[in-house]
Amino acid sequence: MTCVGQKSEKGEQALNRRERRVCFQRLSYSFKGLIMKLNFKGFFKAAGLCSLAFALTGCITAGLVFNTASPPHAEQWRSDTIKGLSLAEDSNGTKGYVFVGESLDYLLTTGGDEVVKMLNDPAIHGERITVSDNAKFILSSSNKNFSGAITLYYDWNNEEDKALATQYGFICDTRRCTWMLDGLKGSIHQKNKKADYSNVMVFHQPFTVGFYEYKATDGVPRGLVNALLPVTLTLDIVTSPLQFLILCTTRNC
Incomplete structure (x- = not known):
């Protein structure tokens, strides 16, 4: 009887030890899982802060670059088909030869006299004259004046x-x-x-002219940007710790 009781008591102790070991292991795993979660949260938070800090570093330079004015580029305002030349005058009494278009008229204030002289020469065969169909005229800022060139061909x-x-x-x-x-x-x-187009010197083959205007986006001139870049880069480097501190304050890090 005594022997049996001793064995029972020892078995009980062994069972208790196993239960305590299992409990301790479960507690240990739970604690490790919590630590890992905390570490991952801290890692992602730190990574996020670092990314934002690097993004802030250079914000002055980025702001300058993103607000740089684009170089002027030509955009087509309209095109028209020129049918001939005619003598005319504008509302101010300025006389000259006009490119007669389908939509508008284009009074020449400079150039054109030699063309008129040639077209009026009976020895020149007008039906053999053609004008390049990709003529481009550049408009002034008011879109009322233009300048440009045309290329004429004559098949002799x-x-x-x-x-x-x-x-x-x-x-x-x-x-x-x-x-x-x-x-x-x-x-x-x-x-x-009211204009009299009866004396128009007709181009036997009408040609198309494109009218273009130069446009540029508003912003800091490119030359000034290039001059300021070394300054803004220095300011970004000097102020990066302060930017990171402000970030941490707002993010409660």
Whole structure:
């Protein structure tokens, strides 16, 4: 009997030890899991703060760069088909030759006289004259004045034709003569309903002209940005600890 009781008591003690061990292990695993969660939270928080800190470092420079004015670029305002030249005058009494367009009229204030002289020459075959179809005129800031150039082609038929064309400024090869008429300037006008277009010197092959205006976004001029970049980079480096401190204060880190 005594022997049996002793064995029972020892078994009980062993069982209690196993239960305590299991309990301790479970507690240990729970504690480790909690520590890991805390560590991961701290890690992600620290990573987030570091990312924001690096983002803030350079914010002065970034603000300067993102507000840099873009260089001027040409945008097409409109295009028109030019059908001929006509003598006319504007509302101010300024006389000159007008490019007669389908939508508007374009009074030439500079250039054009030589073309008119050529078109009025009976020895020049007007049906052989063509104008480059990609002519570009640049508009002023008011969109009322323009400047540009056109390229004329003349298909000469014989040596006499060729010689006459060269007198007007054409440069000729074995088949065709080319004349770059630059320095054209003028103003844009609504079509005059009372104008007499009966004496228009018609281009046998009308040509298209594109009118372009230069635009640029507002901002800090690029030259000034380049001059200020070393200063802003220095300020970003010097103020980065303060930026990080402000970040920590707002994020309760």
